[in-house]
Amino acid sequence: MKSLYLKEDWWAVWIGLGVVIIALIMYAAGSTIGIINVGFPKFDDWGQMPGLVGPLLPKLVILYFVMGAVFTGAMTIMGQPAGKFFAGFTVLYIMAIIVQILGAWTVMKSLNLEAPVLALIIGMLLGNFLKIPDWFNAGMRTEFYVKTGIVLLGATLPFTLIMKSGPIAFLQATVIAVSTFLAIYWVGAHVLKLEKPFAATLGAGGSICGVSASIAIGSSVNAKKEHTSISISMVVIWATVMVFLLPILCRAFGLSDGASGAWIGTSEFADAAGIAAAAQFGDGATTTFTLMKVVGRDIFVGIWAFILAIVSVTFWEAKKADGTRQKPSAGVIWERFPKFVIGFFIASIMISIVTLSSSPEFAAGISKGVTSPIGGGGGLRGWAFTLCFLCIGLTTRFRDLTKTGWKPFAAFTAGVAVNVVLGFLFSTIILNDYWTAVGA
Template structure:
């Protein structure tokens, strides 16, 4: 989810294979390499008798601001080291993917400095009591700045929402035991299947039957509302050969409703007294983008909400990107084009699922497996006293930084004037999907599968 900063021209479904170059030219793979690199680095330091904890710095909880000044006086060299680490990793990967190095370094320096301020503000005891988590503060500040001031367009090179959130999700895998994924995975996939199919059909038929929109446009809108926001819009838009402006409008719908849900879902969940695990599952079922969903889950203020959200959204819904892209590519070629694709010698094959599948999900699973394997070597007491503070804790801190980068990027690229530059029909179709998605997510997360999510 990133406003209009990373909208790509859709590619024909039959020409999506990239070959080995994907390994160094795609965000998904770079998120894997960097995320797993951090996890492996943390483990290597740990087995060498050390820890990455010093460089995984973050402001402490404070009441008196003097505590903050003392903290930075003692730790400023580690903040410089952390800045250099993040800048090196993200700059090298962005340069290889074709982004301008000078623009990225300047923009990322600004992003890191503002993120530091956000983390300080989010560590204030009053902000914590008000559930103003750093990701939420980052989103609000970013939106205020981007809608009051006109930011230079070249800064969009740095505001790489999808890249940051994918890297953060790989790191998140290191904090989720694989046994938990196996336990909740089937439930998450079943729930995601029900929601994905129901919401997709609701938006598609509303768009095409009620409002007379183009079928390719309707399918792209439906993907954004039922699977994984921006990534799904781009992937499925390419699979069905949707127009670029239709992909852009679909992304705008995702941005509008995802931001609404960041505030709506946590408020309602808390007002209803939902356990954190159930609230996270409802958010994972009802939100429209990974980044926005994480912000909403973080606002619950309990790690259980983040775990259940991740299982529901990443394990359950995100894998539908490849499946829906394949299904709709077949329908577009065989039904909508009425044989014209065959006349041109084009065909859709099963590898479309692989080409469209969100690869960063593999990084999430591998990170979880690595930490789970290491954790099996320790007793529960040793885990809490040694592995958790020396390995998992620092990874969580680095994960928090990547998510703050994510939400600042969302805020900086969300310009309300641009989001209103479309007709009412796409908004109406998407809103009908929301009317299906949110209540259905509640029924599944609370009433049907609530006993599973409450135990997360």
């Protein structure tokens, strides 16, 4: 029972579901959680900033204390130093504000530098050229922020959307995800002789949903912590490359918005970076991206974690003293299963049940009153992911990457080649008419 309040996974579930429940209750009572929904409007001139940011200051202060109190409380219960965490979180929050403001500047938007990409770039620059003090490190809880964001993501992804997407999205996502995973795993484990759990973690990061998959699968297969970190770094590097490269290629090939979104959804490695890339082509591309990346790929995290946990326990791990291997008991699988994935599904089911069982008027307002404050522009999910990507950038050391050698990069890059080529073939040739129609 202690794991229910001593593990980050469970706290991500409690916080994410707590937000959803509170949002639903407040909406039913005629209110919303909009007070902690803070998005910055686009601006051209920095002279406009006082007039734009000034009215948002009360919301920013409230959001700071709400997030700070909830996250610090969770960390305190888990035995982490509250003072150091809150101090680190404070600096991280200020950085997140700066990133969000920069992302709203039209100059940055014209360069396709949205807030998620800026968070990575700024974090990497600071992390590689400045010494990060210990008290700041205490606030950089990458996994905690991304897990919480993923649970909140479930609230914006009702099962009705999954049903409406049809079998096409699942077919394309499954073929490409499986092909990419097998390419990375085969090159990593059999050609380059990497440890099998390490190769599986790299494969999951490159084929399912990037950072969260690296974390979930790394935990499921009992990979070394440094191997999970390397996989995350590979995801970050290629996600940053693709957020610039894919839009350029989409325009060069003259693709439709729907096909562009689908290709980005099958070839990008991080949700936030992919959304930033797809958003450049409008709502149609964002819709097809969501179907491919979030519905088609991200939803398989739990399934892959379960399957690979069984494979790891049955085949990869050391034999016992008597020469036998540990049996993949339900207890072992449950221990390794990423609990935040459960929160993702529960949040999705909750929104679906409320929407389907309510009056048409009430259900129609769910988007504006519940899911938008959670996952829309300025929503809690966006802030959680911004904090996560800042942490990833700040903790990514290029010197450390070079120490890992070329093998992890080579294995991951093999998957990139498969991912991009297959994604292009499916999205723009085999299923071009389908995706073009969906994105119209």
